Amino acid sequence: MPFPIQRLRRLRQNPAIRDIFRETVLRIDDLIYPLFVVPGTNVREELTSLPGNYHLSVDQLPREIAEITALGIQSVLLFGLPEWKDEIGSSAFQADGTVQRAIQTIKTYRPDLLVIADLCLCQYTSHGHCGVLKGCLIDNDVTLKILQQVALSYAKAGVDIIAPSDMMDGRVGAMRSILDANGFENLPILSYAAKYASAFYGPFREAADSAPQFGDRSTYQMDPANSDEAMREIASDIEEGADMIIIKPALSYLDILQRARQQFNIPAVAYNVSGEYAMVKAAAARGWVDGKRISLEILRSIKRAGASAIITYHAKEAAVWLREEGKYYG
Ligand code: PBG
Numbered sequence: 432m433p434f435p436i437q438r439l440r441r442l443r444q445n446p447a448i449r450d451i452f453r454e455t456v457l458r459i460d461d462l463i464y465p466l467f468v469v470p471g472t473n474v475r476e477e478l479t480s481l482p483g484n485y486h487l488s489v490d491q492l493p494r495e496i497a498e499i500t501a502l503g504i505q506s507v508l509l510f511g512l513p514e515w516k517d518e519i520g521s522s523a524f525q526a527d528g529t530v531q532r533a534i535q536t537i538k539t540y541r542p543d544l545l546v547i548a549d550l551c552l553c554q555y556t557s558h559g560h561c562g563v564l565k566g567c568l569i570d571n572d573v574t575l576k577i578l579q580q581v582a583l584s585y586a587k588a589g590v591d592i593i594a595p596s597d598m599m600d601g602r603v604g605a606m607r608s609i610l611d612a613n614g615f616e617n618l619p620i621l622s623y624a625a626k627y628a629s630a631f632y633g634p635f636r637e638a639a640d641s642a643p644q645f646g647d648r649s650t651y652q653m654d655p656a657n658s659d660e661a662m663r664e665i666a667s668d669i670e671e672g673a674d675m676i677i678i679k680p681a682l683s684y685l686d687i688l689q690r691a692r693q694q695f696n697i698p699a700v701a702y703n704v705s706g707e708y709a710m711v712k713a714a715a716a717r718g719w720v721d722g723k724r725i726s727l728e729i730l731r732s733i734k735r736a737g738a739s740a741i742i743t744y745h746a747k748e749a750a751v752w753l754r755e756e757g758k759y760y761g
Contacts, residue, residue: 552597
């Protein structure tokens, strides 16, 4: 009887040998935690569609930031809900807007925490689209002018990184030029380069009050069936000056992430989006899956596919679990 020469089980036989030869290590500082900031004071309201995540007013941020940094998380992604909406989303670029005040508060309280601000108009427009309308269509180039104003107002508020998620053509170049013209040439742009028109954003839109009032986003976000097109989006964002890119959603798009990493030498962040999180939470609440194991497996698979960092609603609990494992928070 011929016995196997190759025995892959040799390197699996105990925890120490598995630890040493593990190919992918998930660390707490791979995690970026999204925060939803709302107008008013004393608001700390758990999101029904995203359990474990909250609507927070600006005055609640110091407490939240203390908790996040104590867990070892080094980076947050800010989303704002405005006090008012109009046709062109002008509440997005007010110096005293929700996000602008949130940036100032966090940077005053914890200057070392990396503050990334999502930059889009859909929370701010009365129609819920990510751009300015001309009739029923989105006017790309008029939208760019508004996005430039938003980018400049975030920069003035002291943001560390801006993350445009609108998917208009030319937005990265437009933002780079207004930032440079105003002395913000060192402010990095993390562009949502490959952002798909996805049903996985449902819980987020409920939390951010940003669902389109008519139609959908498929004239600007990408068709889930396409992969070559994602490479063209990434190439054009890099050409326009993107410093890092986002692939979004993550789980159904790990092939896109891996392909992007093979094709481009640029940090690629994966967005483990709201619907992906909600599915795990719903199944775990029913006892159908082990919430902890499945969440860590998901995050590790995203890292294995090539993510430089992961935006995830699991960040806080994952930080606790990684600490419990006692090894991966370097
Ligand atoms: C804004 C934006 C969206 C998400 C991030 N930024 C929603 C959308 O494009 O409709 C979704 C994030 C998530 O689902 O977790 N354009």
